[in-house]
Amino acid sequence: MQPGCDLAGAGDAMMALAEELYPICRSITGNGVRQTLAVLQRYLPLEVNEVPSGTAVLDWTVPREWNIREAYIAHEDGTRIVDFGASNLHIVQYSRPIDALMPLAELRPYLHTLPAQPDWIPYRTSYYAENWGFCLTHSQLSSLSDGLYRVVIDADLEPGHLTYGELAIPGESDDTVLFSCHICHPSLANDNLSGIAVATMLARHLQTLRPRHNYRFLFIPGTIGSLTWLARNEDKVGRITHGIVLSCLGDAGGMTYKQSRRGSAAIDQIVAHVLRQDQTPHNIRPFIPYGYDERQYCSPGFDLPVGCLMRTPNGEYPEYHSSADNLSLLRPERLAHSLAVLQRIVGVIEGDGVYRSRNPKGEPQLGRRGLYATMGGQRTASYDQMALLWALNLADGRHSLLDTAERAGLPFAAIRAAADALLAADLLEPAVGAETSCGGATNLRA
C-alpha cells in the first residue's frame, strides 16, 4: 500500500490499525504499551526501548511499572457492578492493589463520573500520587444503593520499565525531523489511536522515499516518555530542525496547528502554508505551555521547533477523555486527509531550498528556452508563467522557495516545479550554504 497514491486505502488501513489497538489497556508503563508496540512492529521496524524504573530523567524519575489483571466493584452477593473487563476506563490508571469491603459512603470518594454526560465513563489517572479509584457512568453511580461493596483491584505497581518505540529513517544530512505521538491512553480513539495510526502510515510513506533529512518517529508515553527520550538524547536534540506532535487526527473537525514556542520557526511557516493552500478549514494558534509533549520539547532549555497538529484539539470536543472518544468518532477519510496534509508538509520540508538566478539582471529570455508563451498581448499571465517569474525574481539567495510561494500566493508545489524547470534550463543554481539542507535554507531565511 502506497498512502500517497491511495489515500482511501490508507484511511481504511488506519481504521483497521486503530481497531486492533483499541482494546489494549495502555498506560505510561506496562504490558499494554508493549503489546501496542508489537502491533506497530508489524508495520514498521520499530526499535523498542526499555528504561528501568527509578532512572532519573531530567527533573523526574521513571516510575514503577503498572500492570493490571482484574478490577471490579461487586455487591456483597458477588454481582459485579463495575468491571474493568467491560472497559479499560473503569479503573483510575496506576491504581494500587486493593481488596476490601466497604460501605458506599466510604467508597464514594474513589468513584469518578461525568454528571453532565451520565452515560459516559470518564478517563482518570493518578500516576505520581499513589491512589486508587474507579470511573463509571453517572447513571451507574446513581443506581447504587447503600450497603457494603466489595472492591477489588488486582494490579502490580512494581519496579519494572518504561517502554517506548522509536524509528529512525536516515537521510542525506544530519538535520532531523521529529514526529512524536503518545501511546499511553487506553481505549481512547481520537486522543491517541488516531495519532498513532497517522504516524505509522506517515513513517511507511517516508520509508519509500530517499529523504534529505533524517526522520525520527517516537511512540512514547505522554510527558514521562518525552522527558525520558529528551534525557537520553540530549546530544541529538540540537539537530532537530523541524518537529510535530501528532494527536486527535481522526475526528470530523478542521485542522488545528499549534505553533512551536518560537512561533516563527520554519515548521510554523511550512504548516501554515500547507494549511492555507488546503481547502479544509483550519486554525493556527500560538503556543501555550499546556497540551501534549510539545510542552517538553518547547520547555525553555530545549525550545525545539516543534508544533502540534490536530483536528479538534484536546479538551475542545465533548467526547475528549471519556468513553465516548471511541472508534465511532474516527472517520477514515479524515485520517486520510490528516495523512495527506502531513505528506505535503514533508514535501515542503524535503523540497524547500534557496537558489540564485544565473541571469539576475533583467529577466532571462524564457521564450527561446520554451518556457514562455510566444504569442504576446493576452490579458493575463497563466498560473505556470507566474510561478516561473516568481521563482526567477526571488532567486536572490535570500528567499527560499517557500518564501517565494508565500509571496506569490501559489502552492509550494507549483514553485518547486517552476524551480525544477529553471534548474533544468540552467537558469538557477543552488545558493551556496543552502543546497543540501533545509536547515541551511532556514538559516538563510532567518
Next chain:
Amino acid sequence: MQPGCDLAGAGDAMMALAEELYPICRSITGNGVRQTLAVLQRYLPLEVNEVPSGTAVLDWTVPREWNIREAYIAHEDGTRIVDFGASNLHIVQYSRPIDALMPLAELRPYLHTLPAQPDWIPYRTSYYAENWGFCLTHSQLSSLSDGLYRVVIDADLEPGHLTYGELAIPGESDDTVLFSCHICHPSLANDNLSGIAVATMLARHLQTLRPRHNYRFLFIPGTIGSLTWLARNEDKVGRITHGIVLSCLGDAGGMTYKQSRRGSAAIDQIVAHVLRQDQTPHNIRPFIPYGYDERQYCSPGFDLPVGCLMRTPNGEYPEYHSSADNLSLLRPERLAHSLAVLQRIVGVIEGDGVYRSRNPKGEPQLGRRGLYATMGGQRTASYDQMALLWALNLADGRHSLLDTAERAGLPFAAIRAAADALLAADLLEPAVGAETSCGGATNLRA
C-alpha cells in the same frame, strides 16, 4: 487612610481635597500656587522650590510673578457687572494692572466669551504677551448697553518667583519613576484638581511601601514649570525609567492613555496591560506634541519614557477650560478608580522582573512540590496552573513577567503570584542583571 484598602474612602478624601483647592486663584506663578502647595503639605512632606523671575530655563525665562487682588468692570454708577470676586475665571491670567473709563466699543476687544455656551465663562491666559482682559458669559456680554465702563484690575506683575512642589520617595535603586501634574489652573476641577488630588493620594500610597524604584512627584505650573524642573535637573533625567503626566482623572469617561514619544517604552507596555485587564473602557493613543507637560518631557533632546494618563482628554469634553469644569464634574468613584489603576501600574513597575528557570529542560515535576493537580485526565488546566506553566516556560532570561502576562493573556498579578510560588520552590532564579531594577528588566526586554 490606606487608599489601597479603602478606595471609597480615598474617593471622598480626593473630593475633599479638590473642594478645598477649588477657590484658590492659581496661575503659573504667585500666591495661589503657594497656598495650593501649603494645603498639599498637610498631606505630603513636599519640598517647595522658589525660582527667581528672569532665571533662564532652557530656551525660556522664568516670567515675572503675577498676583491679583481685585478686578471688575462696573457701570459709571459703580455697579459691578463682572467681578473677579465672583469667579477666578473672570480675569485673563497675567492681565496687567489697569484703571480706566472707556466706552463699550473700546472695551469690547478685551472681553472673551463662549457664544456657543452662553452661560459659561471661558478660561484665558496671556502669560508671555503683556495684555489684559476679562472673561464673562456670553449672556452677560449680550446684556451690556453702550455707554462708559470703569475697568479695574488691581494686580502686580513684578519680579518675584516661580513656585513648585516636589516630593522624592527614595527606593532601593537609582531608577526613577516620575509623576507630574500641573497646578497652574484656577477654579478648574477636572483639568488640574483631579490630577493634583490623585497624585497626592498616590504619593501617600507609595509612602507606605518600601519601593524598589525612586518616585518623584512634581506639582508644577504647566510648561514653564516642567521646563524649569528639567533645566534644574538635567543631570537626573537620565535615571527616569518610567513617567506619567496626570490630568483629567475625575470625570465620568473611560480611561485614556497617551503613549510616550517612543511608543514602545516600558511604561507604554505597562499601562496598556493594566488598562486591558481593567473592566473600564479605555483608549490608547500615540504621542502627539500637544497636550500637557509630556510635550516637554518628550521633546527630542530629552525623549523621556513619559506618557499621560487621563479619563476624557483635554479639549474633548465640552466643559474643558470653562467655568463648567467645576466640582460637579468630579465623581469620587472615578477619582478612586483612577487611583486604583495607578496603584496597579505601580504594582507592575515594582513587581516586574526577569527570571530563569533552574530546571529549564523539560517541565519540572510540579506535582511532587505540591504545585500541580495530581489527578490527571481532566478536561482543562485551571487558571493558576496556567500561570505556573507560563511563568516556567518563559523563564528564559529574555521575557519579563509582564511579557509573560501579556503572552499568557493573564493579569500581571497572577503571573507575579506564580513566580513567587516558583521562587519559593526554588524553581526560578532572578536573571543576572535584572534582579534589582525594572530598568534592567526593560533593557533585557528591548
Next chain:
Amino acid sequence: MQPGCDLAGAGDAMMALAEELYPICRSITGNGVRQTLAVLQRYLPLEVNEVPSGTAVLDWTVPREWNIREAYIAHEDGTRIVDFGASNLHIVQYSRPIDALMPLAELRPYLHTLPAQPDWIPYRTSYYAENWGFCLTHSQLSSLSDGLYRVVIDADLEPGHLTYGELAIPGESDDTVLFSCHICHPSLANDNLSGIAVATMLARHLQTLRPRHNYRFLFIPGTIGSLTWLARNEDKVGRITHGIVLSCLGDAGGMTYKQSRRGSAAIDQIVAHVLRQDQTPHNIRPFIPYGYDERQYCSPGFDLPVGCLMRTPNGEYPEYHSSADNLSLLRPERLAHSLAVLQRIVGVIEGDGVYRSRNPKGEPQLGRRGLYATMGGQRTASYDQMALLWALNLADGRHSLLDTAERAGLPFAAIRAAADALLAADLLEPAVGAETSCGGATNLRA
C-alpha cells in the same frame, strides 16, 4: 503652458498629444517609433538612440527591425475583408511577409478574435517567434464563408535598429529619479499613449525647476527597451534613488500604485503618502514580477527602487489590449489628475530632508518668535501650530519630513512649510549627511 499652474490646460494638451500619436503604427522597433519620438521632440529635447539589431543586451539580443507597408485578407475577387489600412491592430505585430492564396480552413489558425467582445479587434504580437497573423472582430470572422482567400503582408523584418528616446534633466546631486514609459503599442490609448503624454508633460514641468535630483525620462519599447537601456547604463543604475513606470494614466478609474520589489523603498513611502492625502480612491499593491518594465528594473540583479503608477491596471479594464482601448477611453481631467499626483510626488522627492532642532531640550518658545498663538486656554491647537510642533518634535536627525508628515497625519507640504518657518527662525538645521540629497535622507530613514 505651465502644467503646475493650469491643469485643465495640461489635460487638453495631453489629449492633443495622444490624438496626434494615436494613428502611428508603433512596435518594438521600426519607423513608427521614430515618428513617435519625432513628435515628442517638439515638446522635449529628447536624445534619440539607435541600437543595431543583433546587439547583445543582457540575456537578450536586439531583434530585427520590423516595418510594414500594407496587409490585407481579400476574397478571390480582390474585395478586402480585413485591411491593415483600417486599423493598426489588424496585423499580428512582427508578422513576416506573405502573399498566398489559401482556403479558410488553412487560414483559420492565423486569425485572432475576441469571441466575448465580438466587435473589438484584439492586439497580438509575435516578436520573438517568427510567425504571421491577422486580428479581426469576431463578427468579421463569423461572416467568412468557406472558399479561397488571398493573404498579403507586405512587411520588412530585416536587420536595422531598436530606437528609444531619453531625456536627462540635470540636478544638483548625482541621485537620479527615473520615469519610464513604453512606446511600442500601436493604436492603443490608455495603455501607452496616456503614459507617454503624462511623462512628456511631467518632464516639461521639471524643466521649469532647478531640481536637487537628476531626472531621467525613458521613452522605450517594452521589455527589450528597458533591457537595452539597463545593459547600456549598468554603471549608472546604482544612482537611481527613486523611479516610477508610467502607464494607463488616462482612464476614469482611481489610482493604483504597484510597489517596488523592495516594498519599503522611499518611492513606495512617498507615493503612498501622496495618494493617501489625495481625495481620489487609490489602491496600493505589492510588487509582482508581471506587468510593465518594472519587471526588468526590479529583477534580482538590479532590484531598483522602481514602482509603477497607473489608474486602472493592465488587464483589469475590459478594453485592455483591444481596439476599444482607443481615444474615447481617455479623459483629459484624469490625465491632468495623474500629472498633478506625479508633480506632488516630485514635490516630496525634492522637498524631503532630515533636520535637527537647535533647541532640542523642551520646546523652544515659539510665541516670542511670532510662531505661536499668544492667547492660551483655547480648546485645540490649530493645524499650522500642529505642523510646527511636529516638525520640531521629530527634528532629531532620525526622522525625515515625510516620516513627520506620516506620523502627524498631515500633508507633506504642511510639514515642509513648517520646517521652512523654523529654519527661517533658526530653530532647525539640516542633519549632517542629509542636507543635500533625499538619498541621504532615505538612508537615514532606513
